[in-house]
Amino acid sequence: MSTLESSTNGDPQSEQLDALCDFLAAKADRLDQSGRWPAEQLRRCAQAGVFRWFLEERFGGWGWSEEQIARGYLRLSRACLTTTFIITQRSGACRRMADSQNTLVHEQYLPALASGDTFATVGISHLTTSRRHLARPVLLATETAGGFELSGYSPWVTGARHAQVVVLGATLDGGREVLLALPTDLPGVRVEPPERLVALAASRTGVVRLDGVRIDRRFLLAGPAANVMKQGGASTGSLQTSTLALGLADAAISFLEKEAGARTALRPPAAALRREWESRRNELLALAAGSPGAPSEAIRAQANSLVLRATQSALAAAKGSGFVAGHPAGRWCREALFFLVWSCPQPVMAAHLCEMAGLDA
Numbered sequence: 057m058s059t060l061e062s063s064t065n066g067d068p069q070s071e072q073l074d075a076l077c078d079f080l081a082a083k084a085d086r087l088d089q090s091g092r093w094p095a096e097q098l099r100r101c102a103q104a105g106v107f108r109w110f111l112e113e114r115f116g117g118w119g120w121s122e123e124q125i126a127r128g129y130l131r132l133s134r135a136c137l138t139t140t141f142i143i144t145q146r147s148g149a150c151r152r153m154a155d156s157q158n159t160l161v162h163e164q165y166l167p168a169l170a171s172g173d174t175f176a177t178v179g180i181s182h183l184t185t186s187r188r189h190l191a192r193p194v195l196l197a198t199e200t201a202g203g204f205e206l207s208g209y210s211p212w213v214t215g216a217r218h219a220q221v222v223v224l225g226a227t228l229d230g231g232r233e234v235l236l237a238l239p240t241d242l243p244g245v246r247v248e249p250p251e252r253l254v255a256l257a258a259s260r261t262g263v264v265r266l267d268g269v270r271i272d273r274r275f276l277l278a279g280p281a282a283n284v285m286k287q288g289g290a291s292t293g294s295l296q297t298s299t300l301a302l303g304l305a306d307a308a309i310s311f312l313e314k315e316a317g318a319r320t321a322l323r324p325p326a327a328a329l330r331r332e333w334e335s336r337r338n339e340l341l342a343l344a345a346g347s348p349g350a351p352s353e354a355i356r357a358q359a360n361s362l363v364l365r366a367t368q369s370a371l372a373a374a375k376g377s378g379f380v381a382g383h384p385a386g387r388w389c390r391e392a393l394f395f396l397v398w399s400c401p402q403p404v405m406a407a408h409l410c411e412m413a414g415l416d417a
């Protein structure tokens with residue numbers, strides 16, 4: 057580990073993180089416009105040791121606490137939501153691998169993931185929030201003598217083309233599920249061109265197809281079991297989604313505050329949004345530190361509501377100029393829509409629909 061990296065080892069407020077966030081923020085509009093994979097941004101994150109936050113020291117990480125990670129994510133997502141979102145999918149894959157008892161997978165992937173030499177992602181939404189209403193699972197696993205055969209597709213996989221390994225969920229006949237560390241170079245794995253997205257296009261998210269892919273049992277991370285996603289690790293509606301929503305809201309409120317310097321009419325709404333943001337941030341950090349508080353799904357609904365209102369306030373203040381492609385206010389509004397659909401469990405979606413319809417939740 058370089059001395060450059062170790063200088064930020066335990067500090068989500070470090071100057072090195074400041075410099076990284078400045079770099080990410082300066083590139084965010086161009087990234088949004090180009091829709092190209094943020095290779096340079098991710099390289100800088102690796103250099104600053106960001107990928108070490110999420111892993112224990114025995115895997116080459118810094119073993120940051122949930123609270124330190126939340127503080128770090130608040131800063132990164134304020135600067136560039138797309139890059140930060142990609143990091144959440146990457147760190148989700150790392151955590152699932154680290155939480156498993158599979159020492160071969162640990163040795164094969166985790167040190168290179170901690171340093172940033174390898175990229176990993178997740179294809180798990182079809183076990184939680186996607187295609188759940190269909191009669192048949194979209195990705196089936198059949199047990200074979202040496203492992204599993206996979207057929208079907210994973211509907212949403214961020215950065216699959218850039219990943220050496222995808223943490224992938226699949227369903228066995230009878231409903232039990234498995235979680236596997238799928239090497240993307242196995243025969244039969246096909247990464248489709250990414251979807252054209254309303255925002256976060258540079259996340260290069262799309263379908264991964266599996267045509268009779270044979271995978272050895274040594275890549276098994278969890279299961280076969282019912283609800284394999286409930287075994288350890290983050291769940292849908294978890295704090296990280298709310299943290300990223302608050303990071304984006306922070307960017308929008310800061311813009312409003314800056315505009316309010318010269319426009320007094322903007323001061324009361326800017327101040328009210330900032331008060332609400334501070335209170336949500338404090339609740340979230342307290343929960344991340346392990347204090348009892350509102351359930352994470354209630355926090356999520358509040359964070360979503362705030363990010364939608366804050367970004368639209370920034371656009372209203374930016375007026376027509378904010379509606380021109382390349383202005384951050386318009387991008388923030390599109391990015392805020394993502395929180396309505398990202399890993400959004402039923403109660404959170406119901407809370408949004410009630411709020412928008414003016415009904416009591």
Ligand SMILES: Cc1cc2nc3c(=O)[nH]c(=O)nc-3n(C[C@H](O)[C@H](O)[C@H](O)COP(=O)(O)OP(=O)(O)OC[C@H]3O[C@@H](n4cnc5c(N)ncnc54)[C@H](O)[C@@H]3O)c2cc1C
Nearest residue numbers: 145178179180181185186187189212213214261397398399
């Ligand atoms: C940009 C982006 C990046 C993502 N990255 C990842 C990733 O890296 N890894 C990952 O695992 N996931 C990822 N996701 C998935 C995400 O977390 C959610 O699972 C996903 O947004 C759910 O949307 P869906 O359209 O698949 O939902 P679905 O529930 O499958 O809905 C699809 C359509 O089915 C219909 N429908 C829905 N429910 C019903 C019902 N009950 N009855 C009848 N019809 C119904 C509706 O018309 C709906 O439009 C990503 C999503 C996005 C948008």
